[in-house]
Amino acid sequence: MSSLSRMKIPFSLCEMRRQQARWICAGTFAAATSLYAASPFVTLWSISSAIQSHDMHGLGQTLRWNSVRDSLKTQAIDELIGEKPADDDLPEFGSSFASTAVSNAIDVHVNEDNLGEIVDHLVPQGQGTNTVSPIMFLQRMHARFVKPGLFETSIVMPGHENETPLRLQMRIHAFQWKIHRIDLPTARQPLMEASATQAQPPAITRH
Numbered sequence: 001m002s003s004l005s006r007m008k009i010p011f012s013l014c015e016m017r018r019q020q021a022r023w024i025c026a027g028t029f030a031a032a033t034s035l036y037a038a039s040p041f042v043t044l045w046s047i048s049s050a051i052q053s054h055d056m057h058g059l060g061q062t063l064r065w066n067s068v069r070d071s072l073k074t075q076a077i078d079e080l081i082g083e084k085p086a087d088d089d090l091p092e093f094g095s096s097f098a099s100t101a102v103s104n105a106i107d108v109h110v111n112e113d114n115l116g117e118i119v120d121h122l123v124p125q126g127q128g129t130n131t132v133s134p135i136m137f138l139q140r141m142h143a144r145f146v147k148p149g150l151f152e153t154s155i156v157m158p159g160h161e162n163e164t165p166l167r168l169q170m171r172i173h174a175f176q177w178k179i180h181r182i183d184l185p186t187a188r189q190p191l192m193e194a195s196a197t198q199a200q201p202p203a204i205t206r207h
Helices: 003-052 056-060 065-081 091-109 112-122 134-139
Strands: 141-147 150-155 166-173 176-183
Touching: 003 056, 003 141, 003 150, 003 176, 056 112, 065 091, 065 176
Parallel strands: none
Antiparallel strands: 141 150, 150 166, 166 176
16 A cells, blocks of 8 residues: 555545544534524423423422512502603602512412412413413414523413413523513503594684
């Protein structure tokens, strides 16, 4: 065998190994990306399964309680107080008092011990959790990645079809997706429709 042939064999082996390494890296990256993309949906399935079986301990494990409480406080205070009148300083004291009361109430009542009552409120009697299958939740769901590490979903809850969807935001914590924000269903705001006709001027009556 010539020296040139002996040089080509190692070169071919090195090139083959580099090619195999590229394929392995590409395959690993594709698998990791697929697992990452599917992981929040797996979490949502476990959440809906926990609701269906009324497993409040399992459901509680998917919640970041402090963040969830903060989001509920913001929503509740906005719903209760609304916009402060610009030309009246008196409501500031009342708003502060109401905000404190709402915040304390959520701190006391929104916890794993009362989680079952919250779920029962979201899924009214007659459409109880034992009749709400995970597939039903997935059919009512709209989900998307807001950005890497932030996943958002909205779900039309049974019995709340005329209200806004339940909105959940999930973030990765300790390599697991957990719910950080909850926006509860609320009454839909009526659409403001502008009249196409102008008001007619008042008729002039002659005496």
